[in-house]
Amino acid sequence: MNVGRRQLLRTGLAGGLLLSFAGWLNAAGDRRLNDAEREMLSAIANALLDGALPEAAAEREQRLAVTVAGIEKAVGGMSPATQKELGELFGLLVLAPGRRMLAGVSQPWRKTNTSEVAEFLQGWRGSRLQLLQSAYAALHDLTFAAWYGRPENWLAIAYPGPPRGYF
């Protein structure tokens, strides 16, 4: 067995343990996002939306907060089964061991920069583990839906919005 495969198995096993722990943390049922989850989702959206977000720090921060609020709303509208799965993913990412071992992000989320987070996202995107690939896809879809669901972000893509008139 080569080193890569051993590493994969170890990560897989530890990931499984972490997942069950995160699942236990979330066993109480649906709830609002906590501050740690907001920070994590904001750091991830900051990387996913790089290029779409404004450069100026204050404005960028504000738009990220709106996007994270949009993600929270979207998650709250999903079926209890889906909410539970997403709660497990979020719970895993805000735990320091989960962040370090599975995402490979050494710093707390609020101290990360976009390139560090982008590297983690590319890693999951190209992972051989379906669990990580699908987790990446969930973060991707939630973030872009929250961003492009908002009319203030349509101008940049020249989408005029729905026709206005008498309906």
Added chain:
Amino acid sequence: MIDPIKAGLASGWRHIDASTFTRNHTVDTDVVIVGTGAGGGVSAELLSAAGLRVVMVEEGPLRSSTDFKMLEAVAYPDLYQDSAARKTADKAINILQGRCVGGSTTVNWTSSFRTPSEVLDYWQRQFGLRSLTVEALIPWFALIEHKLSIRPWETPPNANNQLLAVGGEKLSIPVGSIKRNVKGCWNLGYCGMGCPTNAKQSMLLTSIPAALQRGATLYTRLRAERLRFAGNAVTTLDCQALQPDGLHLSGKRLQLRARHFIVAAGAIGSPALLLRSGVPDPQRLIGKRTFLHPVVISAARMPNRVDAYAGAPQTLYSDHFLHQAPIDGPLGFKIESAPLHPVLFSTTLPGFGAAHQQVMGEFTHAQVLLALLRDGFHPESRGGQVRLADDGSPVLDYPLNETIWEAARRALLAMAEIQFAAGARSVTPVHELANAYANWTEAKPAITALPLKPLVCRVVSAHVMGGCGMADSAQRGVVDHRGRHFWLENLTVNDGSLLPTSLGANPQLTIYGLAARNASLLAGELVSRTAPALP
């Protein structure tokens, strides 16, 4: 604009939002129908027309034109299963499916095709469905086409569709026109968010109002939990009321007792209800052979504006690639255009950061084709399986095997070639590892070499079919050619879950037609048995 649903409710239609229940209830009726989509809607209209008392059960909300704002952020959470992000168990396929009164007919893109004759021939050969001939079904399709104004679409196609015709003509690939179930359509392009002008002749605007007008009762926010049966007859449907959020149980219950029960909860919901109920299934067929028309997508950048969000979403199609091999040979595929709106497009596009932003910046120039793969005919294409999670909710396993990927690759190649022939500046298969290819010479070897795997190549579906398939015997089907369950005498399945294979065509008209036939046969039987004795 008049909202006919609001007007009907004001006139006294019986609609009960179960989230308002303050206690448990028990109701007796003639026929209970679970689901209000293509199958449930038609069933409700025809059975109420026969004078039977009908109760409809819908898990989603009742929404109508005044609620349809043409905004994805409003429509997806309100009108779709899992906010338009329903997934297969491994998350590799995203499924668009309605969850509101009218079901998917409220949010579909209006494409209407009769069941292809080669599909009916296959059903006769493989499943013994001898009575479902092309000739026998003509009157049912004609009836529905008349009722739902299914007609050729006379308005010129939008650029997103027209480019399919342009590319097809250059390559001698025949392209046809799609019939649509619309009346006085404004050609806006927002069918997927609920029709704001009441032009789409969905179940919400046609059959369900007809049933309510005749005194049928519609419960919304009510989940069908379990059928109870004694001997060979169903006695009761146990239902759970949802909270106003439409997601969580309120704790209040409704028991529905009836002479006959129709299950039309869609091809994920119907098998799940039968599995939860533990109905007799000695061959373990319930939930098996669930088909999706797995869809792969090709995005092109055109030199001029396409504005694929505007205008009727699907008006042209090509069946050229359905006819290259026998129906049970390598999978054929149907090519259509896909309307684009910011959320649907941005979430479907792979990648992130500057690269994603660059493609989004060309949103108005994007032209998108999709290929729906005809699953369920090839011996290695047996579809997926609906099973139950611990909480009783349905889970769909759909393995994407080599038979699917082989066809997906041909489809991505065919779509790219058509888009280049139509003048594309670049074409990008929707795939995590694909690039924007500048011409066919570059695209062909690149697509040929793309690794096709779950979660790497994007696969979506808007057509869930099967899971309670029809056949001539209980050895190979859950129900007979009329949707009647083989073991429980007063149980009918009447929706897309009847289909023993996929169709290779958008399924709404097939479901309407079969549902009309089955509901009429049932109505005849129920009414004659209870013909009132004259004084």
